[in-house]
Amino acid sequence: MGLATPMTSALGIEAPILQSGMGGVAGPELVAAVSNAGGLGVLAALRLEPDQVRAAIKKVRTLTNKPFGVNIWLHDDVRTPPNPTSISNDRLRAVQDVLNEYRPRLDLEPTLTLPDPGPDLVNAAIEVMIEEQVPVFSAAIGTPEPRLVERFHSVGTKVVSMVATVADGLDASDHGVDVVVAQGSEAGGHRSYGSKRSKSDAVGTSTFVLIPELRDAISLPLAAAGGIVDGRGLASMLVLGADGVLLGTRFVATTESMASDIWKQRLVAGERRTTLTDGFTGQWARILDSEFADRWETSQVEALPGLLQATAGKDLFSAAKAVGDDQLQPLYAGAGVSGLSSIVGAGDVINDMVAEAHEALESVQSRLDPTRDPRSGDNSPANQ
Template sequence: MSSALTDLFPHPIVQAPMAGGVSVPHLVAAVSEAGGLGFLAAGYKTADGMYQEIKQVRGLTGRPFGVNLFMPQPEYADPASVEVYANQLAGEAAWYETELGDPDSGRDDGYDAKLAVLLDNPVPVVSFHFGCPSREVLDSLARAGTLTLVTATTAEEALAVQRAGAAAVIAQGVEAGGHQGSHRDVPEADGSGVGLLSLLAQVRETVTIPIVAAGGIMRGGQIAAALAAGASAAQLGTAFLATPESGAHALHKQALTNPLFVRTELTRAFSGRPARGLVNRFLREHGPYAPAAYPQVHHLAAPLRKAAARAGDAQGMALWAGQGHRMARELSAGGLVEVLVDELDAAARALSRHAGGGAGR
């Protein structure tokens, strides 16, 4: 399905923006050079840090790429619950010989400053996570020549994205690794997310703008299924996390296929917002007690995550991963795009043969 978005890149493959140092410029450029759409993650960076990475990508490729922003979060967390969780994490801080972070380090992630940079120095695509921007913001980016995408986890959220004027919506199934991009963090909805194929069907019946499918996709055949279900492209994160170009910690990459980590789970343990990661000690011990408090818990636990990584302790790290993590492959980013395209083509040919055979009977 051709659209202004998919006309930017030859193959219907989008590399998911993975914050925390994973979506580095070399990964983004490699994916774009291979014919996909690479994405920088501006989350947890300063506006200048984001701009410097944009310049690096432009120095590595002349092809289109995107930048992802986190939406500012409303002030709804209970301070007392954050304090209780901080007391619970005190033992972790002592174990890793570090201090807990300041939970009040900010809720807006430098959103306005980053928007100003992107309006002054437009990039081809900008996406948003954790909410939907105003029509004014989306229109201003459109006037700058930027296509906009917004993550949605329900058909209702997708409709809000369309009404706000985004060029496309990212339909994120519950299988996806990392943070769920729900527009409102409702604790009573924990674990009730919709699977990708069901979500695609619902969103396709609700909106007319192009859809990018996200959630547990690791193979070209899955991309073909998403396209057949009405998506214009597929977004893959965990599959690219394992590539040598990604900035993920070596232990994180190894954990994807390590038999020690057998499953994933949605947890608030590391950030205060539901995010899917490999089940390790930290997630098991603290997940049941983590409050709905993002980004306060993220700031609080950040030094612990860094200390665990320095210590080489995967049991204390945030090992974000989608449900298809065991299917990760040791391929370069460009090589992965090529293999996915080959698998997609093979799946499309098989589907065509099946359809043709059915018509002849």
């Protein structure tokens, strides 16, 4: 059963469902499973070396001949990383003092230093995508400039741009992108703004409010992101004017995702309150609430710019991941996480969502008109 929309036509896919690029989660197996089921699988390229991006693209091509995308952040401070030497000792000490409270728990030495953040990889990844002529470039956390959109179009690559405001949606549309993704405040992971905002400003607008606003503002194919985990969510976004959806959290809890088992388990059972924090990376992101996120909030310490917060705490967060300490690593999750109850195959997510969306839309029509028999598909009075 299909569900064709202007977005499926624009991207050459069959189901109006995009899987978000997600660092450490969306590798070739997940991408291929989504694309093979008719959605758009999207590789995560953030923080990968150019050779790793190329190898992942080539691997996807061995697993599917359907369209797929590659995602990168275009945030000002990520594309041109801040110089670590510009950080004052006092500011660094305040951050490291909080992190040092937790290092002994994982047998790590306290530190007051900032490790070298390494080379800028964003622009290098973009060059690989253009050389490889990937079917879709997925941009987030900053809108692609017109010249970049033109470069992708010149090699036949479609451009998808994720925004969290109407103003950014209008910019993306003016810059010539092919599809806009509207990210509501329910979304898991980082807020899609091109530069950092205050926390109250970063929370953003709920998906329910943002989609109609953007629908009225732009005529491009529009996907809704944030809090959508099933076919009812897909159906409701179509009704609000979207041409499809983009899902992150639902795809983290799939068999093909590279997320750790503890992360997947935390997404499908138990207490799943989410919160917005900049304590793990320096940029605002929605995660499952945790001991570290609470402590960071009460500390009132200002996070380091760009992704230097992640660099400063890399030893701690990596060690937590290695030993499965779910309180000291960011388990990104959207507010819709409470709707998940099992880890499933990514292809099943696509197939089930499309079927459920059809059922949901039929069920609304039946409720509004109880004389209608959804099974017959014939509404004529002669058949009632």
